[in-house]
Amino acid sequence: MSRRDVLNGIFADTTRELAAANFSKEADGGRVLAGPVRTMGLALDRMDQEARELREALKSGERVVELDPELIDGSFVRDRLDGEVPATDDIVRSIEENGQEVPILVRQHPDLEGRYQVAYGHRRLRAVRLLGRKVRAVVRPLSDNELVVAQGIENTARKDLSYIERAVFALSLETHGFGRDLIMQALSTDKTELSKLLSVAKGIPGSLVKAIGAAPSMGRRRWMDIAEKITDPKAMEVARNAIHRPEFEALGSDERFMMVLAEVSKKPQREQTISEWKPNGGKVAAKIKDTGRAYTLSLKTAEADEGFGAYLTKRLDDLYADWQANRKSKQE
DNA sequence: TAACTGCCAAGCAGGTCTTT
DNA sequence: AAAGACCTGCTTGGCAGTTA
Numbered sequence: 432m433s434r435r436d437v438l439n440g441i442f443a444d445t446t447r448e449l450a451a452a453n454f455s456k457e458a459d460g461g462r463v464l465a466g467p468v469r470t471m472g473l474a475l476d477r478m479d480q481e482a483r484e485l486r487e488a489l490k491s492g493e494r495v496v497e498l499d500p501e502l503i504d505g506s507f508v509r510d511r512l513d514g515e516v517p518a519t520d521d522i523v524r525s526i527e528e529n530g531q532e533v534p535i536l537v538r539q540h541p542d543l544e545g546r547y548q549v550a551y552g553h554r555r556l557r558a559v560r561l562l563g564r565k566v567r568a569v570v571r572p573l574s575d576n577e578l579v580v581a582q583g584i585e586n587t588a589r590k591d592l593s594y595i596e597r598a599v600f601a602l603s604l605e606t607h608g609f610g611r612d613l614i615m616q617a618l619s620t621d622k623t624e625l626s627k628l629l630s631v632a633k634g635i636p637g638s639l640v641k642a643i644g645a646a647p648s649m650g651r652r653r654w655m656d657i658a659e660k661i662t663d664p665k666a667m668e669v670a671r672n673a674i675h676r677p678e679f680e681a682l683g684s685d686e687r688f689m690m691v692l693a694e695v696s697k698k699p700q701r702e703q704t705i706s707e708w709k710p711n712g713g714k715v716a717a718k719i720k721d722t723g724r725a726y727t728l729s730l731k732t733a734e735a736d737e738g739f740g741a742y743l744t745k746r747l748d749d750l751y752a753d754w755q756a757n758r759k760s761k762q763e
Numbered sequence: 764t765a766a767c768t769g770c771c772a773a774g775c776a777g778g779t780c781t782t783t
Numbered sequence: 784a785a786a787g788a789c790c791t792g793c794t795t796g797g798c799a800g801t802t803a
Contacts, residue, residue, distance in 0.1 A: 594767085611792080624769065627793055648803090650767040775794075782787080782793075 500560040538573040543584035583617025634658030642674040644684030
């Protein structure tokens with residue numbers, strides 16, 4: 432494959448998308464675009480810049496090399512929740528049938544001599560590893576900042592990270608000490624959205640996120656909903672119990688999410704206080720239930736005491752007046 | 764049509780600068 | 784030094800366009 436083919440392979444989608452974005456701008460009479468189109472445009476502008484840089488790098492002698500996948504480590508910032516690529520995945524089938532058309536981008540490992548670190552192309556790397564082949568890669572000198580921005584932009588442009596994966600990626604970047612500006616750049620997002628992403632990632636324990644998985648169909652609202660609900664420790668407990676149920680394991684990620692959401696959304700049952708009363712030497716027994724909303728006294732009487740219930744009912748007015756007087760004197 | 768997503772506006776919190 | 788003004792970064796609520 433020629434260098435031109437390589438570039439075409441890497442940037443074909445980007446070129447098409449850029450053309451579409453430029454068309455949108457023209458069709459719009461040159462006014463400043465807002466909303467998703469603007470965001471996509473910004474991401475694509477950056478990708479275009481990356482494309483130009485990579486083109487320059489290749490011109491200056493950088494080339495596609497074949498590397499042993501075992502020598503390549505993932506990025507130091509995790510962006511995906513799903514671990515291995517299954518053998519049935521489209522990307523595995525595609526590479527098996529057509530070969531790896533698009534190289535991945537790596538840098539020399541900053542700490543380990545002779546090893547590499549992926550900037551983007553994690554799924555392709557896993558697929559190639561699964562097939563037991565060498566991986567085709569462009570090796571570039573990249574700073575930490577450049578690596579995470581490249582990683583983030585690629586994911587954003589492909590739109591293949593779920594909401595929670597973006598949130599976890601953002602938190603991971605923040606934990607690594609990257610500033611908000613850079614995180615916004617990497618995720619092609621604004622400060623508002625970043626704030627929400629971080630609040631979701633911080634609000635939901637990693638163990639719960641890991642158990643649910645990427646949940647690709649679930650967006651901001653519903654993740655925020657869960658995060659808000661599990662601020663209640665009881666709801667958190669309910670969520671933890673849900674993910675340990677045997678049927679949970681068998682569900683898909685979206686269904687797992689829905690199951691957890693449904694569980695934490697259930698109104699907690701009011702605690703019930705149940706006690707019993709039995710007088711000395713009497714034949715009557717009472718069961719007392721206090722749910723907080725209702726106070727139930729049920730009497731079980733033997734023949735000898737069967738009039739006690741009626742007697743109690745007749746005396747309710749007196750008992751109530753007595754109780755009120757008692758309460759009043761205590762308050763004074 | 765419900766849900767997702769990007770964005771705007773308003774408000775809060777903490778830090779810094781200026782004035783008294 | 785203390786108080787107030789101002790700035791910056793961030794959060795929250797809600798709206799509107801897009802998508803499946």
